[in-house]
Amino acid sequence: MRIETIYRYPVKGLTAEALEEVTLSSGEPLPHDRRFALAQGDAPFDPAAPAWLPKRNFACLMVNARLTLAHTAFDARTGELVIRLPGMSPFVGNTRTPEGRAAIATLLTGFLGEEARGAPRFVESPGHTFSDVSKKVVSIIGLSSLHALEQAAGASLDPLRFRANVYVSGGAPWAEFDLVGREILLGQARLRVVKRIVRCPATEVNPLTGQRDADPPRWLREHFGHAELGVYAEVLEGGRISVGDSLQVTDPVD
Template sequence: MTALLPATVAALYRHPVKGFTPETVAEAALDAGQAFPGDRLRAIEIGPSGFDPDAPAHISKMRFTVLARLPELARVRTQWDAATDTLALSAPGAPDLSVRLSDPADARRLEAWLTDVLGEAATAPLRLLDGDGHRFMDDPAGAVSVLNLASVRDLSQRLGVAVDPLRFRANVWVEGWPAWVENDWSGRALALGEARLRVIKPIVRCAATHVDPTTGTRDIDVVSALHNLYGHRWCGLYLSVQTGGRVRPGDRAELI
C-alpha cells in the first residue's frame, strides 16, 4: 500500500439542531465512545415521529426537519450558544428569534416560528426534541463523521461545477489525502490530533446533498453523480472514538 503524505484537519463543524446550520468550532474534545461535541443534540420532528425520550432509539431522518425532506430549511440560519443553551434564528421574511432550548415556553415559540417560516411545507405539527444524551444521527454508527476534501474536489472537477463541502454536513474536514482513498479504510485506526478513532464505514449519501446550503434549492443530483461516476454513493466516513483527546484545525489526520 502506498504511504500517504501528511494530512491535516482543515476544519471542525457541529450541528447542534439536526438539519440546521453547520457551525465551525476552534477545537473539539473527543471522548471515547461518545459523539462529536455539540452535534445533533436536538431535532425537530414533523410529528409524530415515534421518538420516545424514555427509550431513545434511532429514527429515520425523514421524520424530522432535514434538508432531504425540506430543502428550504437551508435558508434558516441558526447559531447556538452552548453556555446558555440559546439558539438564535433568522430567515428571509421572518423576524429574528432567540430562544433558550431547554425552556418549554421558548420551545413552543421556536415551533410556531418555524411553522410560519416553512408554511405549507410543515405538513404536520412541529415539536422540538431533546435527546438528553441521545444523538439524532442519520446512522446509529455515525458518532463522528470525516470528509476528505480531495474527494469533493474530484467530484466537482468531474461534474464541472463547484460542490460545496458543506453539503455533506461532516464534523471533520481533512486536507492532504488522495481522492477517495478513504473508501477502503473500514476497520482501520485513524489519528485526529490527540484522539484515536476507528473507521466504521463509508457514508452512503442521500438527497440532502442535492441542496445548495446557501440558497436552499435542489440544484445538483449528487447521489446519481456518485453512482454514475464512481459506482458507489459514498462520500466521507463514519468513525467511533477509541481514545479521547483534543482535535484542532492544523492537527494531523493519519492512519496508524
C-alpha cells in the same frame, strides 16, 4: 492528511457552526452535534425513551430544502438558540424550558409551511444524537475525494452540502475508504473508521440558496460506481482535535 475545517450541527438539518478546536469523548459525537431536532407531528419519537429513527421523521434537508435559509446559532452555555429567518427579526429561544422549545417549534413549523406534518415538536433527549445512523459517530470527508467529484461532474460543490464534522486535505481521492475497519489518530483522539457514508438527496441542496441545483448521488454513481463520499468513525479514546492537526493511521496493514 490534515484537518482543514471542523463543524458541528446543533439542530438536525440546520446551520453548520465552525470550530477551531473541540475535545472529543470516547463513544460520543462532537459535543452538541445533532443535539436537537424538529420532530414531525407524526414521528413516534419519545424523548423519555429515545430510539434512533430515520431522518424523514424529522425536519431534514433531504425533504425540506428551505431549511438552509433558516440561520441558527446555539450557545451551549446559556442554552439559547438564535434563529434568523428571511425577512424577520432574530428570534431567541430557550432550549432548556418547555416554553422555549414550544416557541422554537412554532417558529420553525410556520417556516416549513405545508411541509410540516401535524404538530412538530422541538426535541432533545440527554445522551441521544439525531444522527443519520444509529451509532454515535464523527463524519470525515477527504477534500481530495470531493475535488475528484467536482472534476468529473464539471461542477463546483460547497463542502457544506455534505454536512461532515471534519474535512481533511491531502491523500489521494477516496483514500478515506481504505481506512474502514482501521484505527486513526485525529489530533489527540483515537478513532476507528466504521463505514462509508452513502449520500442522499440532501446534497442536492445549495446551502446558500436553498435550491436543488446539483445531483451528487447520481454523479457519484455515474462516474465512480457508488453513491458514497466520506466515512463515519467512532471515538475510541477522547482528546482534542484542532484545525491544522493531522490524521494518521495507527494500525498496520494486514
